Amino acid sequence: MNDRIDWVYSEKLKEHFINPRNILENEDTYQDDGKGIVGNMKCGDQMLIVIKVDKEKRIITDCKWKTYGCASAIASTSILSEMVKGMTLEQAYQISPKDIAKELGGLPVHKIHCSVLGDKALRAAINDYYRRNGMEDKITEAEAGIVCKCMNVTDEEIEEAVLDGARTYLDLQERTKAGTACGQCKEDILRLLDKYTKEHFGE
């Protein structure tokens, strides 16, 4: 076929899709220091991330994953698993879907929501590590702003999505996955949507 036909996503995404890195192959025997699983079948994707941590330096030494997801989910988690190795837990906690999309050479807007599971699963894994090591105070600190508990979405992320143009509950669901699992946080999300829209775009 015509060579000028680009692949549906970026070349880098394609490369990670063809050769995904760090897939968790021996799940039963893998000795993880932290494990996080997020997502649900309703949206058709789910993500599992496990990490190994150098406890003295608090640096992530290994990161493996599994996902039920589309090409963007596979590629974005593959690239995330490479990015986090060597990062401190605090640094890794700050990774956003935007950072991942950037690393992948961009994602179509309607695909951003496919890549938000990776960083959420990673944070869940880091929280799990904190929990196992008696560092619950770290979690409380980090979870202070969490609005959607199922999908680990913070008020900051909602604000960022609003700044990026999200104007409806559906927009927010698509961009952040907030409210896409149990839906109990819908009222809170709508309140924040209203608040941030007024704050940033109101008269």
Next chain:
Amino acid sequence: MVMRRVYMDNNATTPLHPQVKEEMIRAMEVFGNPSSMHQFGRAARVMMKEAREAVASFIGSKPEEIIFTGSGSEANNTVLSILACPSRQCNCSGAIKFNRIITSVIEHPCILETVKCLSDRNIEVKYLNVDKYGKISMEELEQELKKGPALVSIMTANNEIGTIQDIKKITKLVHQYESLIHTDAVQAVGKIPISVSDLKVDFLTLSAHKIYGPKGIGALYIRKDTPFCPLIRGGHQESGRRAGTENTLGIVGFGKAVEMRKEEISSEHERLLLFKDKLKEGIMNKIEHVYFNGHPEDCLANTLNISFPGAEGESILLYLDLAGIAVSTGSACASGSLDPSHVLMSIGIPIEYAHGSIRISMGRDTTEEDIDYMIGVLPGIIKRIRSMSTVEAGGIKNE
């Protein structure tokens, strides 16, 4: 090495038949406006007349019962909009005196979206459910018809799962209750024998690009003396039923396409049935946990819809694409929305089966080597995706 290319997405669209292409190239010389009285116009008019006769004869209608449209979607929109003409200026004078539509939950979006809009224009809408194979219930239809006359719109064959409805039986019932019946036969025409004189439907939609004709040309059959109101007004073309200078090239291509179908349909049908059996068997033998969607018998020979729990559809599609094979999927990820295929959800399969589905739709160019190639490539892809999946074929792990 040149990668093998296998096109198995013929329900999305089909390649132009070489003879259709030839005919269209010839027709490019004829530029006249079919409405003009001079020789240039007459030349175009003759061409169009022959094509109309070909299309009409292919579905067993009279030429004057066929109007050409810009697409199958336009034809479907046209039929449904007959009910909602709000204008006193229009010479349809409120063509139809009732304001109800009965349709099914598995129709094409161009039906469902139009019906949704009409429901805001004082049209009462009833959606019929389907069973696990995608068939509507005659009892439910009759119950609805008892409530008063309606325009019933039921597709002949479903684009995603291939299930074929008994339109003849449905039509009989609809007419008993003095209602009108439209069928979207875009996926059925050219794949199974369709004759309006046998079915007795009032409206039928067909499209050229699903049967190796060009894109941008559809047709609507309107049974003689059936109330009608045009969607596109302002011209005498198509006997005042569809304004706009005719797409003569498209129409010629359409005419040639049905002519070719007439010759090829029966031998192709047998061949594709064998291929489908081979595909099914090959896939079942080599892949665990597969589920075939659609009716086991009343199904288009070319269409095979399969669910692979544990493997997400867009990933399957794109890995197949990298191997040169083109299919489509009912996964949400491929559609840009959060919901998987409405058809698959309507037949009641679990949501993970819908997300993990692909549709293989074969065509006249499909060869046995293509089938072998597919059977050779697919198991490895499914195995690979499942090996990195958090969802096991039997259910969700870890939770």
